[in-house]
Amino acid sequence: MECQECHERPATLHFTQISNGEKTEIHVCEVCAKEKGYLTYPDEAYSFHHLLTDLINFNASKIESVENDAFKQQAQELTCPHCGMTFTQFKRIGKFGCASCYHTFSTRLDPIFRRAHAGNTKHNGKVPKRTGIDLQTRKQLEDYKKELQYLIETEAFEKAAIIRDKIKALESSSKKSEAGDKS
Amino acid sequence: MSLEHFIDNAISPWMRNDGPESDIVLSSRIRLARNVADVSYPLIADEEKLEEIRDFFQENYEHQSFRNHEDLEFISISDLSAIEKHVLVEKHLISPHLVKYSDEAAALISQDEQISVMINEEDHLRIQLYYPGLQLRNALEDAFALDDWLEERVDYAFDETRGYLTCCPTNVGTGLRASVMMHLPALTLTKQINRIIPAINQLGLVVRGIYGEGSETIGNIFQVSNQITLGKSEEDIVSDLESIVNQLIGHERNARSILMKQSELTLEDRIYRSYGVLEYSRIINATEAARCISNVRLGIDLGIIKHTSRSILNELMVLIQPGFLQHFAKKNLTANECDVLRASLIRERLELEK
Numbered sequence: 001m002e003c004q005e006c007h008e009r010p011a012t013l014h015f016t017q018i019s020n021g022e023k024t025e026i027h028v029c030e031v032c033a034k035e036k037g038y039l040t041y042p043d044e045a046y047s048f049h050h051l052l053t054d055l056i057n058f059n060a061s062k063i064e065s066v067e068n069d070a071f072k073q074q075a076q077e078l079t080c081p082h083c084g085m086t087f088t089q090f091k092r093i094g095k096f097g098c099a100s101c102y103h104t105f106s107t108r109l110d111p112i113f114r115r116a117h118a119g120n121t122k123h124n125g126k127v128p129k130r131t132g133i134d135l136q137t138r139k140q141l142e143d144y145k146k147e148l149q150y151l152i153e154t155e156a157f158e159k160a161a162i163i164r165d166k167i168k169a170l171e172s173s174s175k176k177s178e179a180g181d182k183s
Numbered sequence: 184m185s186l187e188h189f190i191d192n193a194i195s196p197w198m199r200n201d202g203p204e205s206d207i208v209l210s211s212r213i214r215l216a217r218n219v220a221d222v223s224y225p226l227i228a229d230e231e232k233l234e235e236i237r238d239f240f241q242e243n244y245e246h247q248s249f250r251n252h253e254d255l256e257f258i259s260i261s262d263l264s265a266i267e268k269h270v271l272v273e274k275h276l277i278s279p280h281l282v283k284y285s286d287e288a289a290a291l292i293s294q295d296e297q298i299s300v301m302i303n304e305e306d307h308l309r310i311q312l313y314y315p316g317l318q319l320r321n322a323l324e325d326a327f328a329l330d331d332w333l334e335e336r337v338d339y340a341f342d343e344t345r346g347y348l349t350c351c352p353t354n355v356g357t358g359l360r361a362s363v364m365m366h367l368p369a370l371t372l373t374k375q376i377n378r379i380i381p382a383i384n385q386l387g388l389v390v391r392g393i394y395g396e397g398s399e400t401i402g403n404i405f406q407v408s409n410q411i412t413l414g415k416s417e418e419d420i421v422s423d424l425e426s427i428v429n430q431l432i433g434h435e436r437n438a439r440s441i442l443m444k445q446s447e448l449t450l451e452d453r454i455y456r457s458y459g460v461l462e463y464s465r466i467i468n469a470t471e472a473a474r475c476i477s478n479v480r481l482g483i484d485l486g487i488i489k490h491t492s493r494s495i496l497n498e499l500m501v502l503i504q505p506g507f508l509q510h511f512a513k514k515n516l517t518a519n520e521c522d523v524l525r526a527s528l529i530r531e532r533l534e535l536e537k
Contacts, residue, residue, distance in 0.1 A: 082221075082223065083223045083227055085227070093226075094351065094352070095224070095226055095305075095350050095351050095352075096224065096348070096349075096350055096351075096352070097223055097224060097226065097227045098222070098223035098224055098227075098228075099218060099220065099221070099340035099342075099348040102342060102345055102348050102355075103342075109345075109352075112352055113352065113355065113413055116352055116353050116411075116413075117353075117355075117356070117411045117412065117413035117414055118387050118411050118414070119414075120356075120411065120413045120414020120415070121344075121413070121414070122344050122345075122413070122414060123342075123343075123344060123345055123346025123347075123355075123356045123357070123413060123414070124346075124356075124414050124415060124416050125346060125356060125357040125359070125415070125416045125417045125420075126327065126330070126346075126347075126357060126416075126417055127341070128334050128339050128341050129331040129334055130331075130334055130335060131334070131338060131339065131341065132341065135343060
């Protein structure tokens with residue numbers, strides 16, 4: 001379900017508002033909820049002390065056990081299963097707790113990365129040599145395919161044929177190594 | 184060889200070699216941020232996990248050599264005295280962050296001091312490589328090979344879309360920070376630098392003081408580095424930085440020759456006065472010392488001051504720092520005592536050049 005306010009992000013908060021005896025269902029995303037004042041966030045009143053205690057007691061179950069509405073809301077939000085960091089905590093300190101956080105918060109990271117990296121959200125550089133062999137081949141294939149496309153468009157067919165052969169060779173060799181792994 | 188030799192010498196061995204453009208570019212640095220897969224970042228990880236990582240690197244890499252960078256020295260930060268930590272930071276061999284936060288922090292430093300691998304900094308690994316002068320490409324090539332060499336025995340936290348997963352979102356992707364230390368006295372003197380810095384910032388690069396983030400510029404030394412780590416290849420990041428650095432070099436040389444043409448005597452006066460202060464003062468604070476050293480170095484570059492080696496700038500910049508002074512004195516010093524010792528060490532050092 002999409003957010004009824006911005007129609008961009010998925011609605012993550014659902015609640016029923018009763019005003020003057022009239023019931024209204026509200027489905028919004030966190031950003032709009034905050035903007036429209038549906039939600040008061042604890043971080044406005046958050047002190048340095050809280051920040052430290054949160055860091056020290058990095059345990060989501062503790063947060064859940066606190067009898068406090070604000071904290072309950074936090075517990076419902078994205079929490080990294082590996083290190084227990086919540087998205088709110090991540091936003092407050094600006095650092096990830098572990099590599100799994102990237103996966104846990106993945107749907108909300110693009111705007112943050114875009115701001116920090118001039119609009120970029122995807123890695124386009126080095127790949128680990130040992131653990132990333134498959135990745136490297138795939139990346140090389142992608143590069144070749146792009147080049148092939150360009151060569152065909154510019155009608156450089158002789159060069160295109162060379163690239164095509166390279167793609168074939170690369171594809172067959174990666175298949176062989178996969179088969180080798182299985183046997 | 185041991186820790187002492189890193190600490191006793193103000194100048195790192197590699198600084199004695201001149202690199203390309205070394206009249207303006209003091210050094211090039213490549214830093215790669217890497218993390219061990221499946222372990223939380225040092226910010227929140229359990230002590231035992233971090234100890235495991237630290238011990239793993241000691242067991243596997245202590246006294247190993249990588250290419251021509253011989254004999255990696257393993258240094259556990261908690262074994263260092265406060266002054267020793269200070270000196271290693273002043274020499275840029277370790278970061279202020281490494282000293283500050285983690286009890287499990289360590290570093291592997293090669294004897295030539297070109298390689299420093301920091302362990303349990305903000306990320307599990309911060310791989311650093313220094314080269315004299317403007318040699319970003321060589322440094323990158325070396326850093327890549329070093330990265331691969333380490334990776335033979337370590338599984339990195341890596342994601343196909345996001346790249347190398349770092350603790351701070353500003354390092355994700357390549358984990359690369361390429362930086363160049365530049366001496367820009369003429370651009371500072373003519374105030375052109377005030378127009379140039381904002382322009383550079385707009386290009387996704389950052390200009391900072393000599394000790395990195397948040398530090399002041401001292402001695403007209405500026406650090407220029409990339410800010411964007413995601414979406415661009417390492418080669419592109421480095422070549423973008425290089426082209427800006429080359430333009431800065433051009434502007435600085437231009438400003439120098441204009442100064443020489445238009446006000447040679449004033450410039451000469453300024454340089455010799457600074458030399459005089461360094462040679463004769465008995466009490467000198469770090470800021471004044473840095474300013475004078477910068478002027479003298481400019482004098483050397485312009486051929487006004489002869490028979491003094493260029494590396495004196497790099498060397499004196501470390502020599503005048505409080506940590507180094509206190510290490511030399513073998514005790515804690517007050518600010519005043521530092522100023523006295525600083526003046527006397529500078530005098531002695533200049534005497535050696537005669």
